[in-house]
Amino acid sequence: SGVNTLSSIVKPVLDAGNEVIELDEYTFSNTGDFNNFVSELSGEGHNKTQRISIFAKEHRDSLITIESNASIANQVKTLLKAENDREKEKAISVNGVTYTPITVKRGDIIKFGNYPQGNDGNKSPIEWLVLEVKENEALLISRYGLHCKPYNNSCSSITWEDSYLRRWLNNNFIKSAFSEEEIKNIKFSELKNKDNHESRARGGNDTKDRVFCLSIDEAEQFFGSRQCKPTAYARCHGASVNNSNNYCYWWLRSPGYHQHDATYVNPNGALYLYGSNVYSDGLAIRPALRINLQSVIF
Template sequence: MTKFDIGEIMSFGGYDWRILDQQGNTALIMTEDIIEQQPYNNYTGDVTWADCSLRKYLNGEFYNRFTMDEQSRIIPVMNKNQDNQWYSSRGGEDTRDYIFLLNIEEVVCKYFGDSSKNLENRSAKQRYWFQKKDENNSKRGSKFDGYVWWWWLRSPGRDNKRAVYIHGDGNIGIQGNGTFRYSSNTIHPTTGDNSGGVRPALWLSLES
């Protein structure tokens, strides 16, 4: 069995990936950096991960950029898409994905330290942001093209016109940002775009 350390960086398909978990000869990996900007959805209205354009893109056009040999190592998984714990907005149906985004639970409780107490014990002051003083925020921050930037999760925000995101400082915008229109006026300095960043995740066979 090929053994890696959790947190180790590996190369696959032209990207650098962080190893988040290993089960036998398979590993859950996510790009170390934001690799591009995309809207969560290409049209207005309620949407869940199952039906959003970003999921279609990742499992279609993006997946097809990998070679046939690389695709043969990407393992499809059934993802549970839970409701938002604070707002009860719908997570939607389970999905079979080759490539996906992490959800709230994976980011808060499993792969960037355990901050589940902050998720489960929401204070009266926590309306939009998860916890600015959370000790694990720094582990979630990421960059795009050398600049700190925000990135999408697949979980719904306070309603189904929004999706949860990770702020540039690693804090979780659990209220979400608009899936079609963005509430942020911040523009990325090199792209001139305010769209959310994408950090794809996938389960990879370590037997090449």
């Protein structure tokens, strides 16, 4: 979804009369109507700054031409200043589409970064499911299982903090999937690594990661359906699927029944709290991350 226009928010005044103000598709019968319109546009509300900046950007040239009218000069200056101020606080632009806290919402699919997804190994844009929008950031998870790796590279008792999967996501994956500018837009998330509430297997220390797997609690909190299909690339690297529905198994970061197990989601979307051995193969990876929605334009 792109930036919205204001055509559904405000209506032009079409009355004929003295001091008619024409502003592209808007016609105001007098300077008072124009000033009232700008005052309403600049009124209270959580998306006030966004509404003003959109309007000013769309009508900048016309606003400059009418700025010389003394009766409306102050209001025009207000609009132009708002547009200039907004330039200092730009939203993230991905593949030509601009996203902001107003336009991104839970359940949206956006494209960010590039990673191999087909059998040929060529990179293509990664699709992300928006799990949460909070203030100026969004929590994302890959729409598909992007790769297949073990949780750890040996069969041993391990926590997320020391796991191979954590190292791979925050080194190999992030460097492969994102440019340096894109990486700057990925926030460090403070992760709670709780014990398994059934088996009491230890979750280990909390961590700060740019890229991570969801925990049991997060998978329960943010998802309706947790079913996921792997990319062809992930299947080439061993991701297993249920033959009846083609959905895959995918890792969570929480511990399973024992310290050498990690939890996962099965092809039916159910959480498997006893987990699988950390050295198991066949489980896909759905990276999760938080992006800053008010950052430099890529």
